Amino acid sequence: MDATPAPPDVTGTLARFVADSEWRSIPPGIRHEARRALLNWLGCALGGCRDEAVCTALDAMRDFAGPSQATLLGRGERIDAMNAALLNGIASNILDFDDTHLRTVIHPTVPVASALLALAEHRGASGADFLHALVLGIEVECRIGNAVSPAQFDEGWHVTSTCGVFGAAAACGRLLGLDAQRLAWALGLAATQASGITAVHGSMGKSFNMGHAARDGLAAALLAARGFTGGEHCIEAARGFARLFVRRPDLDAPLDRLGTAWELSQVAYKPYPCGIVAHPVIDACIELRAALLQATSNAAGNAAFDAGPVARIELKVHPLVITMMSNAQPATGLQAKLSTAHVAAVALLHGRVGVDAFTDDCVSDPGVTALRGRVALQADAGIAKEAVEATLQMADGTHHHRRVAVATGSLERPLDDRALEEKFRVLAQGVLPAPGAVDALAALAWSIDDAPDVGRLARMSSPTGE
């Protein structure tokens, strides 16, 4: 009844790929990137684990929770693996400090690792099996993302959630040893739970999207493992995931060079804890601040910065910056995550944008508020996503200009291992006060594929020690 050619067997091919993959076929560079992704994710989870969103969700779910199977990272408490996936997913995203698969803007590790580590700790698994499943989950997640990007993101879906559920299902299904048939069902059960909208951004719902993707992907794998059927072509079917979420999916993309090209090689790590689209702006403002300080003969880069003479901060940005982060006067830390004006003001005032830039206190700080009001955003389709043209118009009529072509933390200017570990340390040190605890956890993450039991990674994140 349908004259269009049959779509490629995306679901079945990905399922077979995950079922048949061998650890030795994962290139050393990809294994190392997986360790980097793990360290970055773990740091984000530790930094976010005491956030109000995590505490509130735990309060809500505690009465309904099952046995103590998996650790709430950085908190020491244990809970059933389904709830651990949910809560660690919220915790590891709440700071907006994720890794990013640049083609899709998916933050790949959060939903996959949150589900997988909870399951692995519960069932017992070696670090190598864990890392292998993590690589495969991220691969499936980002490849499915490739089929629906950029349209899905542009329309307002929260792609890390809609695609993350597949990654979590694939990774957990692999760890459970599912055959290709059951992995296909797991992907189908993921497809029929795929959800997450950006209309909740600016609320705790944003990070909840990561949590439910992790929880639902784990559930999909657990159900399929028991023989719960879930369709076999749910990604590519005429009324399946890809065609429902975007009008013209690219169904060849998920299978392109499968097993030879790895999506983890396209992952970058954020130097600033907010939407990646605003990172060029932050770089530019930090550079402009340094230049201004130098111009005023103040040699020390960290010296007090006088924002008074700055009349106007003009930012020519890619249109996506406006779509994603145009809140001009945020009222809360969560809202400030969506405010390019806020991060520009903080970068200019303080020369850095850390986790403390998104506290309610910082958002209502009079100096920040005043400077924020002088930011003028201008969309320019001629500016690349990685770039910005920033101009400070001074009260005396002079101006200072900076063009950033590619932001720090992009694939062209990546955080190296040392910078990534430093990011981890800053996030972890507030949570792990015991001498050597941060060192030990970082060392374990860097050598995770030698660990006989990956659950130790979770337990060592406890503030009171393992």
Place this chain on the structure above:
Amino acid sequence: MDATPAPPDVTGTLARFVADSEWRSIPPGIRHEARRALLNWLGCALGGCRDEAVCTALDAMRDFAGPSQATLLGRGERIDAMNAALLNGIASNILDFDDTHLRTVIHPTVPVASALLALAEHRGASGADFLHALVLGIEVECRIGNAVSPAQFDEGWHVTSTCGVFGAAAACGRLLGLDAQRLAWALGLAATQASGITAVHGSMGKSFNMGHAARDGLAAALLAARGFTGGEHCIEAARGFARLFVRRPDLDAPLDRLGTAWELSQVAYKPYPCGIVAHPVIDACIELRAALLQATSNAAGNAAFDAGPVARIELKVHPLVITMMSNAQPATGLQAKLSTAHVAAVALLHGRVGVDAFTDDCVSDPGVTALRGRVALQADAGIAKEAVEATLQMADGTHHHRRVAVATGSLERPLDDRALEEKFRVLAQGVLPAPGAVDALAALAWSIDDAPDVGRLARMSSPTGE
């Protein structure tokens, strides 16, 4: 930046409606319809509670489950309320014997009651508070469905799941006593979990869609109750639920005559346990069988029917029948749910289509298989959804014709209370062997708003008694 007029405040208005509603404002006819919906749903849950899908999902979730808070209907076992919502949602849909909100083709009670009864049993609630919340949940669910119908259904979304999560959130939020602010967050957290695709139909994933909608709606309410924020305009926002799921939502529909017109008045109950679009076909085949038996001078309507002389069964149907139920030769009971040919053959052979028509045995029965192969479906946009033109071409060149204008169980030809209770009894009697148990449960459902503790309804569904 956007010249389009602001959309109506759908989320906030529905939240206030649910928060402010008073029991006395619910018309008696709607209260009675809610009791009918409850009885029908309970019967479906009892009939489906031992299905392989329920057993498999329970196997998968048991290790992760929390305290014994709520009853698995018809099974006596107890589990945490989140999992009870999931599993009772699967059980009460698996037979495809639901109620139907005809404008949207939503089966409204399944996700709402599955979540609500689990919560109500856990927290303790009167029957009147339960029934009130059930009415409000169904109202919200179907009104949101009105905004996205028929496009959402036509494109392949499983509308009972995508809209059911809102109904479950609203009902549970009401029972938890949430104010309008928190109800709006609950609706936002529902919106960002809204999911369910029809590509899983023909697998256990279909009924899983009901289960996860119930579970996720309950989670949304529980989270919002603790202060977990979830946006305030997630239904009508530019990048919100309605516009993401369909291109041109009708955002006025959810608020049309709110509080004076009730969606429960538009709900019908299935006389046959399969997709409602095939019900006119079943009616026609049952009538044709009776006519043929009479024509061959066989006075008893239940006499053996000889299908041999039937050369061809021609069915002119609404195009939706082809879209939804065109599987010509199903291999399993679940696949047969999507086969108009199968239900036509069974109706003609046996004069009835009950739960036993969807066993694997019936699907592979040689008599059924042979007759199924003679069914010819023809889409005709001139045929109404409630109608069919059916013609039996006989081997001797004669033919018999029936036109069904409106199927049994439609709003025009509804099941009355007696027929609905009989449907309940048939479904319940296999599960509740104790003398008087079915009577007592039916009586409690009919008078539920007088019950001090609605949890008794769940506990009385146990095969070993309360």
